[in-house]
Amino acid sequence: MSKRPINQLSLFTPGLDTDPAVKATMREAARSCALSREQLCDRMNELAGQAGIRLNGGNAKQLTLATLEKWLNPLDREHIPSARAIGVFCRAVGSVEPLQTLVAPHGLYLIDEQQVRKLRMAEIEEEMEALKREKQRLKAGS
Template identity: 40%
Template structure:
């Protein structure tokens, strides 16, 4: 049986615009200026030996950073390592969520991980109790 595609629920792998809009919002919500945000990114990248840009430059410059945040610029996209640094400075996993969404994945935090592990254990225990009741009834 063929699943009918919904015109409005189609997923897209063309996420550049959404990613850049999300990144711009993270910067705006951070309470820092773009210059401060950029400086913190460069410092963290230096600390961990991450290159934020291609070519000969060692640091991300404001002009490139502005292009990363511009949804109309489809040429300049941060690398995965740069996106990780960006997400750390912005204290937000939303840019990573934008990347994961087209393949049906979600990015979760420590609290959600603990909740998921608890739920799995809870269901394992319920199944175990059901088996025990069945065995007990057969005795």
């Protein structure tokens, strides 16, 4: 039996419509951070301004508290934050969980730099073991 490629979706993974789950995760991250909703909105506008990106479509220059509240409501299917807005939100609250929720249906996991180093060290260790086995095989053939 062949293994399913890591990026192939399964019938048992969450669906591709991640909007309600992302919004629920955003709501929980907003509750968990030390900022009030007003402070969070201000912080997101500040970060977006520093990065030179817009959080909203249309004519709105800045994110409003009303729009943020709609983004944090999983039942609101009409107001969906953009990928940029989710990124700014994650930076503002100090959590990547909304992004993790977004990529999870694709079999992907977000990891930090320390985890990347650990994975790379494990890969190098595997390569070293393979080279040792190859060396032993070559010695045995001499």
